[in-house]
Amino acid sequence: MRMQFLRYVYLAMFTMLLQFIAFKYFYPFPNFMQDSYNYLRSATENIDANMWPVGYAKLIRFVGFFTHTDTVLVFVQYFFYHLCALYFFLTLLDLNTSNPWTRRIIFCCLFLNPAILYLSNYITSDVYFIGLSLVWISQLFRLVYEPSRWLLAAHLLVLVLAYTIRYHALIYPVISITVIVFCRFSVRLKIASGLLMISMIGGFMLYTADANLRVMGVRQFSAFSGWQMASNAVYAYAHMPERPALEVPEQFTVIHRKVTHYLDSLQQVPMSQRPDGWPMMAFYLWDPGSPLQPVPGAVNIADNAAHLQQMAVVAPLYNDYGKYLISQYPLQYFRYYLLPNFIQYAYPPAENLAVYNDGRDTVWPVAQAWFHYPSNKVNTRSGKQELQIFDYYPAAMVVIILFFISGWIAYYSAGGPSFADTRFRSALRIGTFYWIIHYGFSVLASPVVLRYQLLNMALGSVFGVLLWQVARDRIRSVRMAERLQL
Template sequence: MRMQFKRYIYLAMFTMLLQFIVFKYFYPFPNFMQDSYNYLRSAAANVDANMWPVGYAKLISVVGFFTHSDTILVFIQYCFYHICALYFFYTLQDLTYVHRWVRRIVFCILFLNPAILYLSNYVTSDVYFIGISLVWISQLFRLVYQPSKWLLAAHLLVLMLAYTVRYHALIYPIISITVIVFCPFSVRVKIASGMIMASVIGGFMLYTTAVNQQVMGTRQFSAFSGWQMASNAVYAYAHMPERPPLDVPAQFVAIHAKVVPYLDSLQRVPMPQRPDGWPMMAFYLWDPGSPLQPSPGAVNIADNAMHLRQMAAVAPLYNDYGKYLISQYPLQYFRYYLLPNFFQYAYPPVENLAVYNDGRDTVWPVAQAWFHYPSNKVYTRSGVRELVIFDCYPALMLIVILFFISGWIAYYRVGGPSFADNRFRSALRIGTFYWIVHYGFSVLASPVVLRYQLLNMILGAAFGLLLWQINILRIPAHRKHSAA
């Protein structure tokens, strides 16, 4: 088994280097989106709090201590993902018997996935977070059958790292604590690990809140959450066929007076041409023309420290405003935001993966300064025609979900839990629990897009293959038993 895994390590290293060399020939510059410039500004200013968690900005800073080469940064995050994916790949081999064809398909999904390759070329936290998450969930699988205190300590460190990178990690402590409770540890170890987790995460939140007050002038853990609440509520409010006049509380009069005329103007725009049309995107959160923006029409808002401070200053008010709109129209909020986002989770829009550099041939000054570019011009040698491949990914995500669910149902119909490996049964429960919690959190939190779903695509495909492998190998015996 170990010799076989060594061969896969060498193959993964070879394919990684080959893909990277060929890819960087066609894409000599990284890919940038609005988030990228905020991370670069955070790294350049060495701040400890911002609109997003600063874990990825710290990675940029660490790499920048040695070199400001964009190629090195992209290679490091691509290599980091591969190391994490190898750990996940090796963990799957420990869960149950894996047929060689299943192993080969999972290898291709992990290491020959075009979405991972292109996402690694982005200056964003996405592929970094996917790598951390693969290690995090692999450790959860192992803690059930390999209850080592060292592994538990390592898991707490990985959990903390994930927490500093993306707000999606807010659900990770819930899942980790639930799994640890059922692990074969003593009650003392379980209580101690829960207290350590709570104290470390609580300390991080208190520190971030204090730094936010220093940097942005507002005491809050995340200014982003207040804006997201308002954005989601206004999206639903904007799509209501009729909006009766609201006698809003005094603190919301000013913002409501900006929102209503703007939404009224959209009624004259056909739905396909509306900026807040389908698929759902974070239009009201980030678009310069959004009525929620403190300075309408501002440009480079993610790279504008003063603008971000203005956004942070009104975030608590926006959080309350969003909750107020939802409380006034709960059914409409479900109909025009939650329900569409529920389906968008299964068929996520491609968003930034479908374009290079947001369709521009220039970058913002912060990127030019950080990477020491001689000019703000960037280019590719590919013509980006191949990006059409990502138009297939939303349908692929839907297929993966159906593949996993059908495999899960068939697995129970053939009595899979009665003969499957204990390790696999535990991992399947953990993976299913994660998916349910993630589904609920994602739908409630923000509009779902493809790059947020790549981890789920990997997990769904891997477990779907393992489930159908068990079904195919055991169905004949099950039918024979039923006939008898």
Template sequence: MAFTVRYNALYYPIISILVILLMQESIKTKIFLILMLLTPISLFVIYTIRTYKANTGITQFSTFGGWQIASNALFMYAHIPSPGATPIPKEFKELHDITIKHIDSLKHVKQRPDNELGIYYLWDDNAPLKLYMAQKYAHDTIPYLRQWALVPPLYKKYGLWLISKYPIGYARYYLLPNLRNYCYPPTEFLAIDNIYTDTVEPAAVNWFRYKTNKVTARSKDRKIIFTELFPPILTIINLTFFLTFIFFIFSRKFRLVDPYYRKTVIIVALVWISNLIFSVFASPIVLRYQLFSLIFTFTFSGLLVMSIIENVTKRESHPL
């Protein structure tokens, strides 16, 4: 289910397969369980590819991937002080020229729209990716959705080319800022009621069965202050999990606990590390992307803390 809602769940099947392989079951049972796991996912992938093909004429699983890779790379490239002269492959020249002109224009802006990692290079009509698409299909009658689906292969190659040329810059201007966002994720849209508007789209009216497209807010400025509590809470939860896990694996109890419990702790840590790596590399992190991580890490942080307290209590009750 999570896989169909958001592609942050792409690595979940890998974790599930690892858990199945660690089970004390026969090889036939393990193969059966893995097939049961992969079958619905495979059907969803096939369905998505066919749907894209039917609507855009292009065979691909996710058109969004190419846009995202290029966007991540542009956040990096736009902040490199002196990228230097680099031979530009012919297929990227037109797009790169637009990028250079855009970056030059940002030097004259007091408040740059790309100061923080976000959606600027993905969705802004004045950013290079949207500009290139608009210019390329300016005199074409191709529907917008098909235009949007035609450019990702080029954007993916362009983004990977920029990253390969400036790997250190990518680490400094994209990965490190995104790692900070993982530790303290921006609230983004969750802190604003209906994105400062008092109306909703017809689709929302139909879905929620509203009587009108007008919506109200509890606060005059439409800010949801409550959500501002979650970034520091998530920071504390992640730090607690990391410290308690390190303490636990280096403690005597880790060697003495039930093997199943030990495997569970290792798998939990693997999920946490996988989520961190995938999140940092995939796209700019915001709070709404980390809700699963918040619930998951909070639960197992509590279990680890209780385990450590129990261990300390036993030591005090039975001193050597």
């Protein structure tokens, strides 16, 4: 097993370097989106609070301690993902990968996925979060069949790190505690680990709330969540065929007047031309033309500290306003936001992955300053036609979901649970539990896009392949037993 894994390590490192060198020839500059400039400003000013968690900004700053070369940062991101994916791959080898073709397919899913390469070239937290998530779920698999205190301690550390990078990690403690309850630890250790997990995350939340008070003037864990709540509610409200006059509480009068005035201006605009049309995006959250913006028409919102501070100030009010709209129109909220997002989870739009640098050939000043660019111009040696591959990824997500579900059906129909290794059965339960929780949280939280789904695409592909392998092996063993009886 050791020699087998080492061969895959060498192959993964070789393919990583080959892909990286070829890619950076065609894309000498990183890829930027609005989020990128926010992270870079957080790294430049070394602030402890912003609209997003600042963990990724701290990683940028750590790399910047050694060099501000953009290629090094991109390589660190890509290399970090490969290390995490190798740990995940080694964990899978312990589960059930006796078939060489199964190993090869899983290897290709993890290490030859073009989306990971392109995402690594983005100045954004996504690829770091995917890597940490692969380690996190691998540790959960291992805690079930080889529990140890050292592994448990490492798991708590990874959990907190993930929590500092993306708010999607909010569901991770729920899954971790559920799994640890069924691990072979003493009751005392289970309780202690749960309390430690809660205290570590609670401490981080309190520290972040205090940092928000210092930086933005409002004590809250996440200003982003209040804005997201309002954005989701207004999206549903905007798509209602009829909007009866609504008498809102006094504190919502100003914002509701701005919202209704804006929505009235869209009445004669065809749905295909509306800025808040399908697929769902974060228009009401980030677009300068959104009626929720405190300064209409403001530019460079994500890199504008004064504007973000204004957004943070009204975040608690927007959180209450969003909840109020939902309470008034719960069925419409389900029909015009939750249900479309439920579908979009299975068919996520490519969003930023399908375009380079938001379609521009320049970057904002904070990027030019951090990476010491001689000018604000960026370019590629590629015609960017290859980005069209991401137009097929939404359909690939549908195929993967169906492949995973059909694998489950084949697995149970063939009697897989009585045949499969105990470790595989436990990992399958954890992976499925994660997917169910993630599905519900993602649909409720924000409009789903492709880069949020790359981890699920990998998990669905991997477990789909493993499920079909177990089902096939089970059928073969039954047939072999029948032949021997004859």
